[in-house]
Amino acid sequence: MDKFGIDSQKVVYHPERVAQWAAADDWEKAKKVYPLYVEISPAGACNHRCTFCAVDYIGYVTKFLDTKILKERLSEMGRKGVRSVMFAGEGEPLLHKDIAELTTHAKASGIDVSFTTNAVALTPKFIENALSCVTWIKASINAGSAKTYAAVHQTKEADFERALGNMKAAVDFKRANKLGTALGAQMVLLPENVSEAEPLAKRCRDIGLDYLVVKPYSQHKMSKTRQYEGMRYDALMSLGDRLDKISGGGFSVVFRRHTMEKWDDAERHYTTCHATPYFWAYVMASGDVYGCSAYLLDERFNYGNLQEKSFTQIWEGERRKKNWKYVLTELDISECRKNCRMDEVNRYLWKVKNPPEHVNFI
Numbered sequence: 001m002d003k004f005g006i007d008s009q010k011v012v013y014h015p016e017r018v019a020q021w022a023a024a025d026d027w028e029k030a031k032k033v034y035p036l037y038v039e040i041s042p043a044g045a046c047n048h049r050c051t052f053c054a055v056d057y058i059g060y061v062t063k064f065l066d067t068k069i070l071k072e073r074l075s076e077m078g079r080k081g082v083r084s085v086m087f088a089g090e091g092e093p094l095l096h097k098d099i100a101e102l103t104t105h106a107k108a109s110g111i112d113v114s115f116t117t118n119a120v121a122l123t124p125k126f127i128e129n130a131l132s133c134v135t136w137i138k139a140s141i142n143a144g145s146a147k148t149y150a151a152v153h154q155t156k157e158a159d160f161e162r163a164l165g166n167m168k169a170a171v172d173f174k175r176a177n178k179l180g181t182a183l184g185a186q187m188v189l190l191p192e193n194v195s196e197a198e199p200l201a202k203r204c205r206d207i208g209l210d211y212l213v214v215k216p217y218s219q220h221k222m223s224k225t226r227q228y229e230g231m232r233y234d235a236l237m238s239l240g241d242r243l244d245k246i247s248g249g250g251f252s253v254v255f256r257r258h259t260m261e262k263w264d265d266a267e268r269h270y271t272t273c274h275a276t277p278y279f280w281a282y283v284m285a286s287g288d289v290y291g292c293s294a295y296l297l298d299e300r301f302n303y304g305n306l307q308e309k310s311f312t313q314i315w316e317g318e319r320r321k322k323n324w325k326y327v328l329t330e331l332d333i334s335e336c337r338k339n340c341r342m343d344e345v346n347r348y349l350w351k352v353k354n355p356p357e358h359v360n361f362i
Contacts, residue, residue, distance in 0.1 A: 046090075065096070197214055208251065
């Protein structure tokens with residue numbers, strides 16, 4: 001059902017970059033290992049105030065990345081080996097006035113483009129001008145009814161139908177133009193919306209989406225919101241079986257069972273974060289580049305600002321070098337967010353660095 005590998009990791013498909021990382025035993029080699037994936041927040045502002053928002057502590061500041069500078073940096077990222085960007089972040093990416101232009105430019109730079117968005121600002125203009133350059137769009141729709149949606153997203157009820165209608169318009173354009181863009185939705189499973197997962201799945205299937213992801217909540221260490229901190233999923237596994245029955249005809253429900261099961265696994269399975277500061281990066285709407293999205297505003301993970309320096313200067317600079325040493329020798333990963341985005345990547349990289357005996361007997 002999970003044909004896009006959403007509930008696993010995909011660094012295994014980049015053996016050359018992994019080999020480069022594995023051989024980077026000093027800074028001169030490590031500084032040349034560029035990220036495969038960069039999450040970019042083109043807008044700091046957001047039109048919703050979701051109850052589970054991990055980055056509420058940042059404050060939804062109305063900032064937008066400069067279009068000209070970001071296009072220059074995207075071209076540079078493509079040349080340096082960045083393979084994908086996700087426009088998402090601490091704000092709603094579609095609120096950036098030049099987001100279609102940024103999308104087409106990123107694709108022209110050799111970078112695959114994706115979006116995590118609430119889809120309320122997904123306009124016909126964007127669909128017509130940029131959808132052909134997008135690998136996937138995942139709409140955050142965290143309820144199966146307008147009433148619950150408004151309560152969770154802290155917005156007006158009309159946004160529920162607007163978001164679904166916008167995604168339906170994208171589906172229609174995709175089909176009419178025979179595009180390969182994957183169009184999906186995701187629901188963070190919360191006490192308020194558990195009973196609405198099945199109705200949402202059916203609605204997503206009926207409007208022609210490719211998938212619905214149902215994922216667990218993950219408490220950010222710095223979030224203001226704490227109301228879901230004790231959320232557990234062991235009693236909800238049967239929901240996955242019911243959702244599986246809705247899949248079919250080109251539509252699938254990705255119930256992130258593996259990620260949910262890890263909640264009860266107290267062991268990290270690795271003691272060092274190898275994903276940071278190598279395989280991914282995060283760009284805030286201010287232009288600051290971070291090595292990990294779980295540590296935004298933590299200066300230990302801030303490498304510099306894209307609006308002041310080139311990506312090469314930042315990635316090979318002294319601040320990343322300092323963080324490289326810190327993560328390698330000092331970071332206590334018990335401080336880190338459980339089930340972080342790089343958890344599965346780290347499990348794989350740990351095995352590469354710490355193989356069991358008899359590995360030559362393949």
